[in-house]
Amino acid sequence: MSVKAGQIVEGTVTAIKNFGVFVKVEGEGEGLVHVSKIASGYVKDPGEYLNVGQKVKVKVLSVGENGKMDLSIKDAGEVIKKKDASQPKDKEDKQSDFEQKMSKYLKESQQKSSDLKKRSDRYG
Helix, strand or coil, X not given: CCCCCCCEEEEEEEEEECCEEEEEECCCEEEEEEHHHCCCCCCCCXXXXXXXXXEEEXXXXXXXXXXXXXXXXXXXXXXXXXXXXXXXXXXXXXXXXXXXXXXXXXXXXXXXXXXXXXXXXXXX
């Protein structure tokens, strides 16, 4: 099956970036849904609307000579709403938060240890 501009097909979100999301259309390859084509209204962070692995309907806006597709979720008639802030973050976000906290803790700990050593050397 070869997709053509104007068709509405189903795909799976494979990656989320600041500028949009990549969607894999089975048997056709991957295409980009620009951030402006995710939902009606302003979308600052695509990760607040979609998850990796999520199935979505997309409209094929164009297919380049290299096979890359330009896609749109909102033009396919799919209504994507912002995720509820009370929903738990996905595993990657939790891992990132943990790593940031550990990095901050390590930095503060090293600073405190350095200050303590300087004081100890100074006052004996």
